Amino acid sequence: MRAADFHCERQFSWRRQLIQLIKWNFSMKKREPAFVANDILGTLLFLFILVMLNLGLAVFPGSFSIETLPTLASLCPDASNCIAMGYIQPNSSLPQAASQAILTELAQLIAESEPQFTATNALKAFPSEQAMTDYRNQNDKSLFVGLELQAVNVTNFDTVYYIWVLDSLFASSNYNAVGYTTAQAYLDRAIINAQRSLIGPPGTPKLKSPLTYTANNGVRFASINIKEISVGVQIVFYMILMFQTVTANATRALANDKAILRPGMVVMGLNETVYIFSVLVVQIISSLPVMIVVTIVLCTFGKVFIYASPVLIGVILVLYSMLCAAFGYFLSVIFPDPRQSTGMSFISLYLGLAMYAVGKLSLFDKSGVSTAIQTVWLLSPHACFGRILDLIFSQETILQSVNLTTLSNYPKIRTAVIMLAVDIPIWFILSWVLEKLYPGKDQKGLPITFLFDKKFWIPESVNEAVLGGDLDEIAPIHQEASDDIELVDFTAVGEKQKHSVRVANIVMKFPGSKKKHLGPIGLFHQWLSKKRGKDVDVNVNVGGDEKEVPKEVVALNNVSIDLHSGQTLALLGHNGSGKTTMLSILSGGLLPTAGKMVVKTKTNSPRGYSFLDTSKPMELNLIRRNLGVCPQFDVLFPSFTCKEHLILYAALKGIVVLPSSSPKKTQSELLNEYIDALLEDVDLALKTNVRTVSLSGGQKRKLSLAIALLGNPSLILLDEPTSGMDVGATEKVWKLIQEIKGNKTIIITTHSMEEADTLGDRIAILNKGEFQTIGTSLFLKGKFGVGFRMMVDVKEGGNFDQILDAVKQVFPAADLTASSSTTGSITLVKPEKITSLEYSELLSGLFTKLNALIDVGELKDVNAIGLGQTTLEQVFLSLNDKDDDQRQAS
Ligand SMILES: Nc1ncnc2c1ncn2[C@@H]1O[C@H](COP(=O)(O)OP(=O)(O)OP(=O)(O)O)[C@@H](O)[C@H]1O
Ligand SMILES: [Mg+2]
Structure with a gap:
C-alpha cells in the first residue's frame, strides 16, 4: 500500500508526546557524550574535593578523644611564683575542724600531685572574697582557681563550695583548660579524704591524686567532637559547586534546543509545555544514579553527614538537581544565546552563593527579619539548598539525626525543604509564562491574558472567535494590476478549493545589527x-x-498571492530573494513586519472552514495541524533512525491511522505500516532502521520530505526538497508529489527551472523580495520568453538569406544566429501589438507557407526547417537582463 492510501486523523495526545520526547531527550544526550561525562565528572570532582577536605580535617561529630586533666601548674607560666589555688578563710559559722581537715587534705593532694608547687604556694588563704579578687587582679598570672566553702556538715559531709575561675580565661578557652575540672577533682577527693580521716574507721585508705592516671585511679575525660561552623560553610559551598556543571549543561542544552531544534519541531506540532515536562523527567531519571552515588559517599565513608538519614539527603539532592534544571530553563529563556546563558549560569551561581552567605549572616533566624523576606530568599535555588544543608549541619553538630519522618520536629528544615520542592514548579512555570510572552526574535508573544484564554488550552475553541469571517475583510489585498501577473480565474474553481492560502501585502524586514x-x-x-x-x-x-x-534587510517587499487547493506553486528566485522567508511566515516561524498570511482551515464553523491568520499564535496551532513542512535545512537527530524520526513526528503531530476494513490491528501496528509505506514512497525503505548520521545528503532530504508528508496534510511547504538529490531520485520525488497532490496546496521552492516547470501549476519568480512575475509556465514563456525559434538546415554551399528574407516579411525583427555553415536558428520575437493567440496563428501560418515553398523548390538552398520553444531558463535569464537594464537606467 502507498502512504496516500492510509487515512489519518489528528488527535493530540499528551502522553504520547511525552513518551516520545523523553526518548528524544535521551537520544540528544547520547549525541553529546562529552557533556554527559562532564555532568558526571564535574559532580564527582567536587564530591572528591569535599570528601578529601572533610576527611583531611578529621573532625567528625560524635567521635571523641580521651584526655587527662591538665595540671594547675600547666596554667602557670612560672610555677615557683604561682599559687595553685586560693581559698577564702572558712566562715566562722562553718564547723572549723572539718573545714580545716578539707583544706589540709587539699594542700596535701596538690603538693603530692604537682611537686612544682611549694607548701606555701600550693594553697593560699585569703581573709575575704575581696582580698582574693584584689590579689588576683594584681597578679593575674599567678592565681587561677579560687575556692570558697559554703557549707560543711561533719556527720554526713554534705558540702557546698564555689570554685572561682578567671572569667577572661573561661571565655576564651574551654572548660577543662581553665583548670576548673582539675580543681574540682582535687577538692572532691580532699572532702572524701577529710571525711575518712575524721569519721572513718581507723586505717581507712585515702584517695590518691586525681592526676595519677592508672587503671584504678585518676580522672579522665572524654571530649566529644563537634564540627566547627566554618567547616559547615565550606561543605555547603562545595555541595553547591558540585551541581554547577549540571546547571550549566542543562542551561546550554535548553538554550541550544530553543535556538536550533525547537522552532522546527514546534512547526511540526511540538507542544512546548510537554517538552519542558519531558526535560524535567529526563533530568530526574538521568541524575538519579549520580545522586545515589553522591549520597552514599556523603553519608558513609565521606563522613560529611553522619547523623542525617541518607534518604533525606538523597531526596534533597534530587530536588536540587531538578531545581537546577528549572533554573537553567529560566536562564535559557532570559538569555536565548546558548553561550550567553551558559555564562549567566555561572554568574547566577556566584550570586546564589552570595545570597546564601547574606541569608546566613543577616536574614535567617535573625529577629526583625520578616518571614516574607526569608521566603523570598529561599526562592534562590542555591540559597535555599545552602540553608537546608546549614540547618542539617547544625543538627549534626549536636548529634541529632534528622530524617524524613522526623522532619516535623525540625520546622526550619521542613520549611526549607518544602521551599526547595516548591521552587521547582515556580521556576518552571515562571519561565514557561515568560517564554509564551516573549518567545524570541521574530516571533509573536501571547498577551498576558493567555492563561485565562480558552483558545490557548483548547485550540479547537478558536473557531468560536473566527466564525467564518470573510476573507476580504480579514486580509484584503491592496495591489495594482500588473501585466506581469497572470490572474487566476476563480470562477472555474469550486467554493471549497478557493483561497486555500492568501498572502496579502506581506513585508518582512530584518533589522540590521546595532x-x-x-x-x-x-x-x-x-x-x-x-x-x-x-x-x-x-x-x-x-x-x-x-x-x-549589516543594514536592514527587506526580505519581502509587499508580496501578495492567492492560491487554491489542488494548486502547486513553484517559487523561483536567486539566493536571498526571500523564498525561505515566505515559507517561514506561512508556517508561523517568522512574524511579518506588515501584511497577513491566511490559511483556509477546516473548522467546526457553520461553513466548515475558517480563514486563520498565521501571525496569531492560537490560530497558528490549528493551522499547524494540517501543515507539512520540509525545511531548507534538515532538522534531524543523528542518533535517531529514519523510522524513529517518523514515530517522533507522528507523536508530535498526533497522527492516528484509521483502520481499514481489513483484520483488526492495533494503532501501533497501523502506524508502523503507514510509516513503512511512507518510507517506501520516498525510497528510503532500505534505510528504515539506519541512524540519520550515516545517511547521505540526498537521503536526509528524502526523510525530511517524508516528515512533511506525514499525516497527509492539506498544506505542504517544501523548501528546496530535491537539493542534493541525484537525477533519478529527483524524478521519483517529482512523480510522488504529482501523485499525492490531489486537493492539497503545495508550495515548493527551487532553483531548478525543470522542477518548477514540471511541478508548478503556477510559477512565481521572486526577486529581491518582490514577485517579478506569477503565472503558469505557458504564460511566463509567452510573456518573457524570447518567443519561438525557427531551426534552419541549408544545403552545402547555400546561404540563409533566402529564408531570412521570407521570415522577415512576417516578423520584421527576426534575427539569425548561425551555429555552423549549414545550420542556424532564427528568433521569432512576438511583435508587441499582437495577442498570444494571434502570434501562434502567425507562426503556424508562416511555418505552413515556408514548408510549401520548400516543397516546390522555391527556397532551393533550404533543406528543412523546424520550430523550437523557449525554456523557463530563458525566461529567468531574460528577466534578469531586464532587471539589470532597469538598474543601469536608474
Ligand atoms: N534571520 C534573519 N536575519 C536577518 N536577515 C535574514 C534572516 N533570514 C533571512 N534574512 C535575509 O533575508 C533575505 C531573504 O532570505 P531567504 O532565506 O528568504 O532567501 P532564499 O530565497 O530562501 O535564499 P536561498 O535560495 O539561498 O535559500 C536574505 O537577504 C537574507 O540575508
Ligand atoms: Mg531559502
Missing part, C-alpha cells in the same frame, strides 16, 4: 586615527579592517 559599542581599545584606536587625520566610522574593527555593518 552599532557596536566601542571598548577601551576601540576608543583608543578611534582617537589615534583622528589624530592622524583619518575619519573613522564607529564601526571600524579594532584590527583596522573596516567591517561592513
Whole structure:
C-alpha cells in the first residue's frame, strides 16, 4: 500500500508526546557524550574535593578523644611564683575542724600531685572574697582557681563550695583548660579524704591524686567532637559547586534546543509545555544514579553527614538537581544565546552563593527579619539548598539525626525543604509564562491574558472567535494590476478549493545589527586615527579592517498571492530573494513586519472552514495541524533512525491511522505500516532502521520530505526538497508529489527551472523580495520568453538569406544566429501589438507557407526547417537582463 492510501486523523495526545520526547531527550544526550561525562565528572570532582577536605580535617561529630586533666601548674607560666589555688578563710559559722581537715587534705593532694608547687604556694588563704579578687587582679598570672566553702556538715559531709575561675580565661578557652575540672577533682577527693580521716574507721585508705592516671585511679575525660561552623560553610559551598556543571549543561542544552531544534519541531506540532515536562523527567531519571552515588559517599565513608538519614539527603539532592534544571530553563529563556546563558549560569551561581552567605549572616533566624523576606530568599535555588544543608549541619553538630519522618520536629528544615520542592514548579512555570510572552526574535508573544484564554488550552475553541469571517475583510489585498501577473480565474474553481492560502501585502524586514559599542581599545584606536587625520566610522574593527555593518534587510517587499487547493506553486528566485522567508511566515516561524498570511482551515464553523491568520499564535496551532513542512535545512537527530524520526513526528503531530476494513490491528501496528509505506514512497525503505548520521545528503532530504508528508496534510511547504538529490531520485520525488497532490496546496521552492516547470501549476519568480512575475509556465514563456525559434538546415554551399528574407516579411525583427555553415536558428520575437493567440496563428501560418515553398523548390538552398520553444531558463535569464537594464537606467 502507498502512504496516500492510509487515512489519518489528528488527535493530540499528551502522553504520547511525552513518551516520545523523553526518548528524544535521551537520544540528544547520547549525541553529546562529552557533556554527559562532564555532568558526571564535574559532580564527582567536587564530591572528591569535599570528601578529601572533610576527611583531611578529621573532625567528625560524635567521635571523641580521651584526655587527662591538665595540671594547675600547666596554667602557670612560672610555677615557683604561682599559687595553685586560693581559698577564702572558712566562715566562722562553718564547723572549723572539718573545714580545716578539707583544706589540709587539699594542700596535701596538690603538693603530692604537682611537686612544682611549694607548701606555701600550693594553697593560699585569703581573709575575704575581696582580698582574693584584689590579689588576683594584681597578679593575674599567678592565681587561677579560687575556692570558697559554703557549707560543711561533719556527720554526713554534705558540702557546698564555689570554685572561682578567671572569667577572661573561661571565655576564651574551654572548660577543662581553665583548670576548673582539675580543681574540682582535687577538692572532691580532699572532702572524701577529710571525711575518712575524721569519721572513718581507723586505717581507712585515702584517695590518691586525681592526676595519677592508672587503671584504678585518676580522672579522665572524654571530649566529644563537634564540627566547627566554618567547616559547615565550606561543605555547603562545595555541595553547591558540585551541581554547577549540571546547571550549566542543562542551561546550554535548553538554550541550544530553543535556538536550533525547537522552532522546527514546534512547526511540526511540538507542544512546548510537554517538552519542558519531558526535560524535567529526563533530568530526574538521568541524575538519579549520580545522586545515589553522591549520597552514599556523603553519608558513609565521606563522613560529611553522619547523623542525617541518607534518604533525606538523597531526596534533597534530587530536588536540587531538578531545581537546577528549572533554573537553567529560566536562564535559557532570559538569555536565548546558548553561550550567553551558559555564562549567566555561572554568574547566577556566584550570586546564589552570595545570597546564601547574606541569608546566613543577616536574614535567617535573625529577629526583625520578616518571614516574607526569608521566603523570598529561599526562592534562590542555591540559597535555599545552602540553608537546608546549614540547618542539617547544625543538627549534626549536636548529634541529632534528622530524617524524613522526623522532619516535623525540625520546622526550619521542613520549611526549607518544602521551599526547595516548591521552587521547582515556580521556576518552571515562571519561565514557561515568560517564554509564551516573549518567545524570541521574530516571533509573536501571547498577551498576558493567555492563561485565562480558552483558545490557548483548547485550540479547537478558536473557531468560536473566527466564525467564518470573510476573507476580504480579514486580509484584503491592496495591489495594482500588473501585466506581469497572470490572474487566476476563480470562477472555474469550486467554493471549497478557493483561497486555500492568501498572502496579502506581506513585508518582512530584518533589522540590521546595532552599532557596536566601542571598548577601551576601540576608543583608543578611534582617537589615534583622528589624530592622524583619518575619519573613522564607529564601526571600524579594532584590527583596522573596516567591517561592513549589516543594514536592514527587506526580505519581502509587499508580496501578495492567492492560491487554491489542488494548486502547486513553484517559487523561483536567486539566493536571498526571500523564498525561505515566505515559507517561514506561512508556517508561523517568522512574524511579518506588515501584511497577513491566511490559511483556509477546516473548522467546526457553520461553513466548515475558517480563514486563520498565521501571525496569531492560537490560530497558528490549528493551522499547524494540517501543515507539512520540509525545511531548507534538515532538522534531524543523528542518533535517531529514519523510522524513529517518523514515530517522533507522528507523536508530535498526533497522527492516528484509521483502520481499514481489513483484520483488526492495533494503532501501533497501523502506524508502523503507514510509516513503512511512507518510507517506501520516498525510497528510503532500505534505510528504515539506519541512524540519520550515516545517511547521505540526498537521503536526509528524502526523510525530511517524508516528515512533511506525514499525516497527509492539506498544506505542504517544501523548501528546496530535491537539493542534493541525484537525477533519478529527483524524478521519483517529482512523480510522488504529482501523485499525492490531489486537493492539497503545495508550495515548493527551487532553483531548478525543470522542477518548477514540471511541478508548478503556477510559477512565481521572486526577486529581491518582490514577485517579478506569477503565472503558469505557458504564460511566463509567452510573456518573457524570447518567443519561438525557427531551426534552419541549408544545403552545402547555400546561404540563409533566402529564408531570412521570407521570415522577415512576417516578423520584421527576426534575427539569425548561425551555429555552423549549414545550420542556424532564427528568433521569432512576438511583435508587441499582437495577442498570444494571434502570434501562434502567425507562426503556424508562416511555418505552413515556408514548408510549401520548400516543397516546390522555391527556397532551393533550404533543406528543412523546424520550430523550437523557449525554456523557463530563458525566461529567468531574460528577466534578469531586464532587471539589470532597469538598474543601469536608474
Ligand atoms: N534571520 C534573519 N536575519 C536577518 N536577515 C535574514 C534572516 N533570514 C533571512 N534574512 C535575509 O533575508 C533575505 C531573504 O532570505 P531567504 O532565506 O528568504 O532567501 P532564499 O530565497 O530562501 O535564499 P536561498 O535560495 O539561498 O535559500 C536574505 O537577504 C537574507 O540575508
Ligand atoms: Mg531559502
